Amino acid sequence: MKRVLIVGGGTAGWLSACHLARRLGASDGGVEITLVESKDIPTIGVGEGTVPAMRQSLQYLGISETDFIRECDATFKQSIKFVDWSGSKASNGTNYYHHVFDYPEISRVNLTPYWLLGRPDSCAYADAVSIQGRVCDHGLGPKLMTDAEFSGITNYAYHLDAAKFAGLLTRHATEKLGVRHLLANVTDVVLNEQGDIHSVTTDDHGELCADLFVDCSGFRSLLLGDSLGVGFVDKKDVLFVDNALAIQVPYENEQTPIPSHTIATARGCGWVWDIGLHERRGTGYVYAEKYCSHDEAEVVFRDYLRESIGDKADELPCRRIPMQVGYREKFWEKNCVAIGLAQGFVEPLEATGLLVFDATARMLAELFPPSHEAMPAIAERFNHRVRYAWDRVIDFIKLHYYLSDRNDSDFWRDNRDVASVPESLLENLRLWREQPPSEYDFFSRQEIFGLENYLYVLYGMKFQTDVQPIQYRYMDEDSAQREFRRIEQRAERVISQLLPHRELIERIKTFGLQRI
Numbered sequence: 001m002k003r004v005l006i007v008g009g010g011t012a013g014w015l016s017a018c019h020l021a022r023r024l025g026a027s028d029g030g031v032e033i034t035l036v037e038s039k040d041i042p043t044i045g046v047g048e049g050t051v052p053a054m055r056q057s058l059q060y061l062g063i064s065e066t067d068f069i070r071e072c073d074a075t076f077k078q079s080i081k082f083v084d085w086s087g088s089k090a091s092n093g094t095n096y097y098h099h100v101f102d103y104p105e106i107s108r109v110n111l112t113p114y115w116l117l118g119r120p121d122s123c124a125y126a127d128a129v130s131i132q133g134r135v136c137d138h139g140l141g142p143k144l145m146t147d148a149e150f151s152g153i154t155n156y157a158y159h160l161d162a163a164k165f166a167g168l169l170t171r172h173a174t175e176k177l178g179v180r181h182l183l184a185n186v187t188d189v190v191l192n193e194q195g196d197i198h199s200v201t202t203d204d205h206g207e208l209c210a211d212l213f214v215d216c217s218g219f220r221s222l223l224l225g226d227s228l229g230v231g232f233v234d235k236k237d238v239l240f241v242d243n244a245l246a247i248q249v250p251y252e253n254e255q256t257p258i259p260s261h262t263i264a265t266a267r268g269c270g271w272v273w274d275i276g277l278h279e280r281r282g283t284g285y286v287y288a289e290k291y292c293s294h295d296e297a298e299v300v301f302r303d304y305l306r307e308s309i310g311d312k313a314d315e316l317p318c319r320r321i322p323m324q325v326g327y328r329e330k331f332w333e334k335n336c337v338a339i340g341l342a343q344g345f346v347e348p349l350e351a352t353g354l355l356v357f358d359a360t361a362r363m364l365a366e367l368f369p370p371s372h373e374a375m376p377a378i379a380e381r382f383n384h385r386v387r388y389a390w391d392r393v394i395d396f397i398k399l400h401y402y403l404s405d406r407n408d409s410d411f412w413r414d415n416r417d418v419a420s421v422p423e424s425l426l427e428n429l430r431l432w433r434e435q436p437p438s439e440y441d442f443f444s445r446q447e448i449f450g451l452e453n454y455l456y457v458l459y460g461m462k463f464q465t466d467v468q469p470i471q472y473r474y475m476d477e478d479s480a481q482r483e484f485r486r487i488e489q490r491a492e493r494v495i496s497q498l499l500p501h502r503e504l505i506e507r508i509k510t511f512g513l514q515r516i
């Protein structure tokens with residue numbers, strides 16, 4: 001196993017190239033990694049939200065945080081702020097909650113049951129157990145200029161420009177990690193007698209052979225789907241949205257504040273993403289074609305933008321992106337592994353795309369077969385794990401829709417039809433009506449979404465867990481109250497120290513962070 005050929009140069013292709021080259025010593029005479037990408041077929045060009053795992057990946061791959069922020073138009077992301085996902089406003093007139101990245105603060109006592117017993121109406125769950133929602137609401141960044149790269153006061157991820165990120169990964173992979181880069185269209189895939197891929201044929205570089213092929217060709221799934229005939233498992237019956245409209249919105253001026261969270265606002269047949277990069281906003285309306293036409297969706301989307309930029313909303317060009325919702329029956333077949341949109345995709349609600357693709361690229365690098373003979377056993381494990389990851393992602397995304405009590409369209413009503421909800425999710429919810437989720441409800445170390453993610457979404461969405469009958473388990477009320485007060489005081493202190501998000505980004509661009 002000495003040669004790997006990656007087909008596709010989107011973020012998935014370049015992340016895979018970096019992980020494989022880093023782990024397999026491409027620049028030190030290890031495995032030879034080549035990436036071929038079309039000069040004619042553009043990348044998907046969206047994918048601007050990430051989760052904190054991206055921070056570990058950048059650090060692991062040896063990319064400096066300062067360079068990343070300078071070159072990818074990147075900003076910090078500390079939360080997803082879900083707006084209007086509930087059908088009614090709270091008593092204070094607002095209708096939002098934060099899914100923040102900080103773990104609920106647990107020192108001596110698990111605060112969730114105490115919050116459920118006493119505070120749901122007076123304080124949002126995220127604000128009771130963490131300082132980060134308030135940091136976001138004040139428009140502040142997650143770290144101080146004196147914090148070294150990749151560390152901060154709060155846990156954070158990034159917003160980034162997808163095309164610029166692919167560019168940075170390209171330079172890093174080719175200049176520092178020894179990846180060979182070819183520009184050519186793959187026109188044919190040649191199989192050998194055993195059904196393995198022998199080579200791909202290209203227009204400008206002839207025939208390219210390898211021992212392992214990584215299909216990062218996007219929704220086309222040129223190798224795994226088209227050539228090896230691995231079928232697609234459609235999940236549109238669970239997650240209904242299948243189209244996105246995307247608009248890039250310029251800032252009013254250079255002082256416009258930049259939120260340090262993604263804003264996800266529910267609308268009639270889906271939701272709008274709103275991401276503040278340094279140079280512009282990236283926005284999009286994700287909707288289900290079954291429930292509204294493309295024209296109707298565009299009206300809803302431009303109305304959303306009009307609230308912030310007035311009539312300029314009608315002038316900005318809009319791009320429609322059809323989405324395949326689901327995943328391949330297998331992700332590794334014969335000597336071909338799919339990563340990226342070629343592997344599967346559900347929707348961007350929790351920024352799972354880059355998360356899953358980064359995790360699977362790293363898994364491939366770690367599990368890389370030393371010999372052809374070792375491949376079937378490794379492929380089976382890989383398939384099992386990746387399928388498990390996708391199914392758990394689907395459960396978690398569906399949770400957001402299933403818990404919503406919006407009643408303004410069939411889209412939302414149908415999302416509450418239990419026939420559309422995976423049994424694994426229903427089973428958890430039945431249990432969590434009687435006791436709060438615990439870490440024992442999550443089985444795998446590789447779980448994509450864990451306890452804290454569920455807690456923030458469940459209780460942000462006002463899910464009812466009836467803890468009264470088991471109140472006898474929670475006798476540490478004094479400690480809990482002390483903890484709640486400590487968190488409030490810490491929030492006040494931290495808020496007075498942190499910089500406004502835009503200012504922090506601009507200082508980092510000018511002065512840089514302390515490298516580690």
Ligand SMILES: Cc1cc2nc3c(=O)[nH]c(=O)nc-3n(C[C@H](O)[C@H](O)[C@H](O)COP(=O)(O)OP(=O)(O)OC[C@H]3O[C@@H](n4cnc5c(N)ncnc54)[C@H](O)[C@@H]3O)c2cc1C
Nearest residue numbers: 008009010012038043044047049186218340341348353354
């Ligand atoms: C609407 C939408 C919003 C999204 N938002 C997010 C988000 O917020 N966060 C997140 O993490 N993810 C998000 N994603 C997912 C994210 O966009 C993808 O994970 C990411 O861009 C990876 O894409 P890719 O590299 O697999 O495919 P692509 O970007 O489509 O790249 C495919 C590559 O294959 C090449 N190729 C294709 N055919 C050939 C051929 N014949 N020969 C040679 N090369 C070929 C192309 O040239 C290109 O380089 C979103 C996706 C969509 C659709």
